[in-house]
Amino acid sequence: MPGVAGVGLSAGPAGTVPQVRFCSDTASSRLESAQLTLDEGPCRDASAARQPVLVSDLAAGSWRQRWPRFAPAALDAGVRAVFALPLHAGGVRHEGAVDLYRHTPGPLNSADQLAATTLTAAAAELLTLERHGLNLPRVFTDGWRGGRSEDLGPVTSPVASIAVPQVPGSVLLACWFGPTTLGPVREQIRALATGQGLRDDHSHRFVLAVHEAVINVVRHGGGHGQLLLWNRDGHLRCEISDHGPGMPTPEASSVHVPDPARAGWSGLQVIRRACTSLDITTDSSGTRLLLSQRLDQRPPT
Numbered sequence: 001m002p003g004v005a006g007v008g009l010s011a012g013p014a015g016t017v018p019q020v021r022f023c024s025d026t027a028s029s030r031l032e033s034a035q036l037t038l039d040e041g042p043c044r045d046a047s048a049a050r051q052p053v054l055v056s057d058l059a060a061g062s063w064r065q066r067w068p069r070f071a072p073a074a075l076d077a078g079v080r081a082v083f084a085l086p087l088h089a090g091g092v093r094h095e096g097a098v099d100l101y102r103h104t105p106g107p108l109n110s111a112d113q114l115a116a117t118t119l120t121a122a123a124a125e126l127l128t129l130e131r132h133g134l135n136l137p138r139v140f141t142d143g144w145r146g147g148r149s150e151d152l153g154p155v156t157s158p159v160a161s162i163a164v165p166q167v168p169g170s171v172l173l174a175c176w177f178g179p180t181t182l183g184p185v186r187e188q189i190r191a192l193a194t195g196q197g198l199r200d201d202h203s204h205r206f207v208l209a210v211h212e213a214v215i216n217v218v219r220h221g222g223g224h225g226q227l228l229l230w231n232r233d234g235h236l237r238c239e240i241s242d243h244g245p246g247m248p249t250p251e252a253s254s255v256h257v258p259d260p261a262r263a264g265w266s267g268l269q270v271i272r273r274a275c276t277s278l279d280i281t282t283d284s285s286g287t288r289l290l291l292s293q294r295l296d297q298r299p300p301t
Helices: 026-038 044-049 063-067 068-074 112-133 138-146 179-196 202-221 250-254 267-274
Strands: 006-013 019-023 053-055 080-090 092-102 160-163 171-177 225-232 237-243 277-283 286-294
Touching: 006 026, 006 112, 019 026, 026 068, 026 092, 044 053, 044 080, 044 092, 063 068, 063 092, 080 112, 092 112, 112 225, 112 237, 160 286, 171 179, 171 202, 179 225, 202 225, 202 237, 202 267, 202 286, 267 277
Parallel strands: none
Antiparallel strands: 006 019, 006 092, 053 080, 080 092, 160 171, 171 225, 225 237, 237 286, 277 286
16 A cells, blocks of 8 residues: 555454554554553544544644544654544454554545455454454464565465365365356365365255355455355354445345245355354444354264
8 A cells, every 4th residue: 555654453352442453663553552542543433433534634623622632642653644444344343443544644545445445354354263263374373463464475366265274273265255256266165175074965065055155245245255164163164254235134034945946045045054054244344154064964873
């Protein structure tokens, strides 16, 4: 982001006070610390309102009145513009925000706004992995803790993804998908599901469920989304999230489950029938589907 001088991240579980997690430089460190100490600033407001707070000129009188302690501290650190984006995506809320700053006044251009939104969504996904208590892949944690984006390593084509060794409790696959990558995502899920022990009809049903979920994201959830796959407690779990408008009544699909041979059987109904379980979290920031399939398919004795 050429128009951004630095970035900071303060985050915590919902209902807690955000803690400083990352700072790119001294100025961003001062910004994050000031908001934590003074209990005011763009990060706090963005998190509370679940809306971006975009300040093109911190020296303007209105911002000084809004943050009588933070604004002077930020200006003293050499910050003239600051932009806070809340860590709230895919129906899951984290307290805190990504803060970006610049030394000169002026708004973010459209390219930097898109990059900032993408960065914030990625940060929210990493925080969600932590919330699940998963072992993060080394490629994630090195860059996350040290701020070295090159540690994310090369991206495989045509799906932007990271596959890791099959260690229990670890993420097996993390990928970002769109309209042109539905086929490759499906094949990756098929290969990993088979490798984890799903066979025959069980593998087919799980792959079908995941495919229906990613198609729903492309058609109704903004066109792009994130997918995480892991093995835990005897279940293969897949989480698909988007940043679309959300679903008004996701539970309605469980009221009626018609014959799958009939036309009009919705994608959610396909997923419910195909998987062991389906959990849905949704609001205006997007939707998150958590699918699971039991790996031990032997009948009970």
